[in-house]
Amino acid sequence: AQKVTQTQTSISVVEKTTVTMDCVYETRxxxxxxxxxxxxxxxxxxxxxxxxxxxxxxxTVGHYSLNFQxxxxxxxxxxxxxxxxxxxxxxxxxxxxxQGKLIFGQGTKLSIxx
Amino acid sequence: xxGVIQTPRHKVTGKGQEATLWCEPISGHSAVFWYxxxxxxxxxxxxxxxxxxxxxxxxxxxxxFSAQMPNQSHSTLKIQSTQPQDSAVYLCxxxxxxxxxxxxxxxxxTRLTVL
Numbered sequence: 001a002q003k004v005t006q007t008q009t010s011i012s013v014v015e016k017t018t019v020t021m022d023c024v025y026e027t028r029x030x031x032x033x034x035x036x037x038x039x040x041x042x043x044x045x046x047x048x049x050x051x052x053x054x055x056x057x058x059x060t061v062g063h064y065s066l067n068f069q070x071x072x073x074x075x076x077x078x079x080x081x082x083x084x085x086x087x088x089x090x091x092x093x094x095x096x097x098x099q100g101k102l103i104f105g106q107g108t109k110l111s112i113x114x
Numbered sequence: 115x116x117g118v119i120q121t122p123r124h125k126v127t128g129k130g131q132e133a134t135l136w137c138e139p140i141s142g143h144s145a146v147f148w149y150x151x152x153x154x155x156x157x158x159x160x161x162x163x164x165x166x167x168x169x170x171x172x173x174x175x176x177x178x179f180s181a182q183m184p185n186q187s188h189s190t191l192k193i194q195s196t197q198p199q200d201s202a203v204y205l206c207x208x209x210x211x212x213x214x215x216x217x218x219x220x221x222x223x224t225r226l227t228v229l
Contacts, residue, residue, distance in 0.1 A: 032214070033214050033215050035217075037218075042222075043203070043222060043223055044220070044222060045205070045207075045220040046220075047217040047218065047219075050215065050217070052215065091157065095214045096214065097214050098214060099214055100145065100147075100162050100164065100169055100170055100212055100214075101159050101162065101170055101172070101173075102147070102159065102218060103159065104149075104156060104157040104159075105156070106156045107156060107157075
């Protein structure tokens, strides 16, 4: 069965620094997709970035990038040059190939201090 | 594009009453998902539809919960005989197509409180 685990409950960093959030997953499928979503204080959930399991290159979008380590079933999110508005809860999620169900981790609360 | 619209934003029911939650997906999106969010359980998948047909309801509690999608512009989640443990934020999401790589777009959610 699929499972996504985020062990960091909360992280606090100073503005303009780099932060890494961890995520490990379990799946029996050889092909799958990994996602990171962000939930703001207002409750809005927005998609950030995706990694396809068959791609060796780490995905990058703006100041978000991924550290995909397939042998370790790990997909870390890296945020560079953090800003106050990056404060939110970040969710890791996965979906097996040809599956509709998206499974989420428990989330990591990120606080950016000035 | 108004995004995924969920109504009501907040709903308070008494124990044993029925609650119906509404979702209007983004126009043109063929897949609609329902999730439940609580502090303890996090984001739990409930069910999803593709082109209005139910595809996977593996997350739905077997009793009291039902979901429908009578047309492409709205879906409903109905909870009969609500219990305090049903209190949660219920989130609807849609995606353009039902593809494993596709992004989900979430609504703002309905916060259900069962007294």
